[in-house]
Amino acid sequence: MDVLELQLPTLKHKTAAEKFKSEFFKNMEYVINGSALFDRMEYEQWLIHNKNNRYESTVNPGWVTATTFFAVRKSDSKIVGMIDIRHNLGNEFLAKYGGHIGYSVCPSERRKGYATEILRMGIEYAKSLNIKKLMIACFSDNIPSIKTIVKNGGVLTETKIYTDDQQVNIPDSKGKLVNIYWIDL
Numbered sequence: 758m759d760v761l762e763l764q765l766p767t768l769k770h771k772t773a774a775e776k777f778k779s780e781f782f783k784n785m786e787y788v789i790n791g792s793a794l795f796d797r798m799e800y801e802q803w804l805i806h807n808k809n810n811r812y813e814s815t816v817n818p819g820w821v822t823a824t825t826f827f828a829v830r831k832s833d834s835k836i837v838g839m840i841d842i843r844h845n846l847g848n849e850f851l852a853k854y855g856g857h858i859g860y861s862v863c864p865s866e867r868r869k870g871y872a873t874e875i876l877r878m879g880i881e882y883a884k885s886l887n888i889k890k891l892m893i894a895c896f897s898d899n900i901p902s903i904k905t906i907v908k909n910g911g912v913l914t915e916t917k918i919y920t921d922d923q924q925v926n927i928p929d930s931k932g933k934l935v936n937i938y939w940i941d942l
C-alpha cells in the first residue's frame with residue numbers, strides 16, 4: 758500500500774482539499790465524515806475555524822478541542838482521506854453518538870486499505886494526547902467502517918437507535934442503529 762501521512766491543514770493544501778471535497782459531492786455524498794464541517798465551508802474560512810478548534814483558548818462555542826488531519830499520499834500528494842480526533846467527549850452529541858474520531862476516504866480511493874491505516878495513525882495521535890480509552894461510533898449498516906474499527910481493535914459495547922435529539926441532522930439517519938466501539942489505548 759502507498760505510504761500515507763497525516764498533515765495539519767494549511768493554505769498549501771487548498772487545491773488538493775477542494776479536489777477531495779468535489780469528489781464527494783460528484784458522488785452525491787454531501788457529508789464528509791471527519792471533515793469538521795469542511796463540507797459546508799469555503800477553504801480559507803474553514804482553515805480558521807479548524808485551527809481555532811485545536812486549542813482550548815480559541816475553541817469555537819459548542820465544540821470540543823479537536824485536531825483534524827488530511828491523509829496525504831506521499832507519492833503524489835493527493836489527499837485521500839480526512840480524520841478528526843476530538844480530544845474529549847465533553848459534548849452531549851459526541852458522548853452519545855459521535856465518539857472521539859470521525860474519518861472518511863474519498864470515493865475513488867476506497868477499498869485500498871487507506872481507512873484502516875488512517876485510523877491506525879489517528880489512534881497513535883490520540884495516544885500522544887494521553888487519551889486512555891477511545892470511543893468510535895458508526896451506523897450498524899456501514900460494513901466498511903465496522904471492519905475498519907474492528908481491525909484497529911474496536912470492541913463493540915452497545916448498539917442503539919439514533920434519535921437525533923441534538924438535531925445534528927445527519928441525512929437519513931433518524932431511527933437507524935448505531936454501533937458504539939471502544940478501544941483501550
Ligand SMILES: CC(C)(COP(=O)(O)OP(=O)(O)OC[C@H]1O[C@@H](n2cnc3c(N)ncnc32)[C@H](O)[C@@H]1OP(=O)(O)O)[C@@H](O)C(=O)NCCC(=O)NCCS
Binds near residue numbers: 861862868894900
Ligand atoms: C468507511 C470508509 C472510511 C472505508 O474506507 P476504505 O479506505 O475503503 O476502507 P479500507 O480499504 O481500509 O477497508 C476496510 C475494510 O472494509 C472492507 N470494505 C471496504 N469497502 C467495503 C464495501 N463497500 N463493502 C464491504 N466491505 C468493504 C475492506 O475490504 C476492509 O476489510 P478487509 O480487510 O476484511 O478486506 C469509506 O467507505 C468512507 O469514507 N465512507 C464514507 C464515510 C464513512 O462512512 N466514514 C466512517 C464514519 S463512522
